[in-house]
Amino acid sequence: MCAQCEMLNADATDAFAGKMLGALNGAALAMMTSIGHRTGLFDAMAASDTPVTSQELAFKSGLQERYVREWLGAMTTGEIVDYDAETSRYDLPEAHAAVLTREAGAGNMGIAAQFISVLGGVEDKIVNCFHQGGGVPYEEFGRFHEVMAEESNGTVVGGLRPHILPLCDGLEARLEKGISVLDVGCGRGRAMLALADAYPASHFTGYDLCAETVAYAQEQARARGLANVRFEQMDVTRFDAVESFDLITAFDSIHDQAAPATVLSNISRALKKDGVFLMQDISASSEVQNNIGHPLAPFLYTISTMHCMTVSLAQDGAGLGTCWGRELAEKMLREAGFTSVTINSLEHDIMNEFYVATK
Numbered sequence: 001m002c003a004q005c006e007m008l009n010a011d012a013t014d015a016f017a018g019k020m021l022g023a024l025n026g027a028a029l030a031m032m033t034s035i036g037h038r039t040g041l042f043d044a045m046a047a048s049d050t051p052v053t054s055q056e057l058a059f060k061s062g063l064q065e066r067y068v069r070e071w072l073g074a075m076t077t078g079e080i081v082d083y084d085a086e087t088s089r090y091d092l093p094e095a096h097a098a099v100l101t102r103e104a105g106a107g108n109m110g111i112a113a114q115f116i117s118v119l120g121g122v123e124d125k126i127v128n129c130f131h132q133g134g135g136v137p138y139e140e141f142g143r144f145h146e147v148m149a150e151e152s153n154g155t156v157v158g159g160l161r162p163h164i165l166p167l168c169d170g171l172e173a174r175l176e177k178g179i180s181v182l183d184v185g186c187g188r189g190r191a192m193l194a195l196a197d198a199y200p201a202s203h204f205t206g207y208d209l210c211a212e213t214v215a216y217a218q219e220q221a222r223a224r225g226l227a228n229v230r231f232e233q234m235d236v237t238r239f240d241a242v243e244s245f246d247l248i249t250a251f252d253s254i255h256d257q258a259a260p261a262t263v264l265s266n267i268s269r270a271l272k273k274d275g276v277f278l279m280q281d282i283s284a285s286s287e288v289q290n291n292i293g294h295p296l297a298p299f300l301y302t303i304s305t306m307h308c309m310t311v312s313l314a315q316d317g318a319g320l321g322t323c324w325g326r327e328l329a330e331k332m333l334r335e336a337g338f339t340s341v342t343i344n345s346l347e348h349d350i351m352n353e354f355y356v357a358t359k
């Protein structure tokens, strides 16, 4: 190799090593961000009128000072928190609080950061799957359902009435009047609970495979005194309703199915003739080359490998993965019997797309 080529190669290697160093620090900060969210440290910092010492922050948060100080070390050197060495005080700038605190609602990136830690918990099992095949089942994912519910509470539940329902012509009026609604893969049921509260004349059902999430949702319905919503443990591959629902929803729950084609056919059959299927799924192309430059693509393929794809493969399923993408999704919807499919994106949401499908 000529001397100039060698130099260019060394520059490229240095630049790439720098990028990987950034990835390492980014991953570390994501884990610390998850901890900051779970312990309420960001909220406590934002609530303080003045910068705080590590002792003051630990006291305010009811946490151990030594841990808080080390966390602040990561936050300071990661340029999330400002530090004044003269006074030993730390400050969370307002602009950072706006994306790291509960006050930020759906914009709180501390919520999504928790996925990194949840997924890290199954790394050994995933490595084993790389060698042996198969998958890691839902039961192995610890806090997954809790984090998922927190995440979708921001991205979906909060957006339902202002942004998502209006995507379906006349749907809000039908809900006001009284219709029958089913949510497949309802998780902890927050979407159905919110709609049941908002539309007392309509009836809502949530199906999920997981007994724990269904029990959680049932308890929430009881606690809120909502008589127009019910939750049932059900494998949606097996439900056999015919023309029974006016609206069926699926929030982030099709691509990790073991048998997504069967589930889509079941949904199509269960919808009344003039019914609507509203599906939220990931904003991505089915072709990896089209996802280069997507601001969340590495995160999405990681979630897929470590969760969405593997939970499907654990059931000998299709393993579509998080980035099955709009091309394949539309094809499968049409094969399931939907003649009209529109794909909508929302301005504030770079992660999801909303499919409105009718028969």
Ligand SMILES: C[S@@+](CC[C@H](N)C(=O)[O-])C[C@H]1O[C@@H](n2cnc3c(N)ncnc32)[C@H](O)[C@@H]1O
Residues within 6 Å of the ligand: 138, 148, 149, 152, 156, 184, 185, 186, 187, 188, 207, 208, 209, 210, 213, 234, 235, 236, 237, 250, 251, 252, 253, 256, 257, 258
């Ligand atoms: C990614 S989570 C989404 C949960 C919820 N829709 C939300 O947005 O928070 C996917 C859900 O689908 C459920 N699920 C997966 N396969 C299922 C099946 N065959 N029948 C019913 N639920 C299923 C899982 O238990 C999980 O709660």
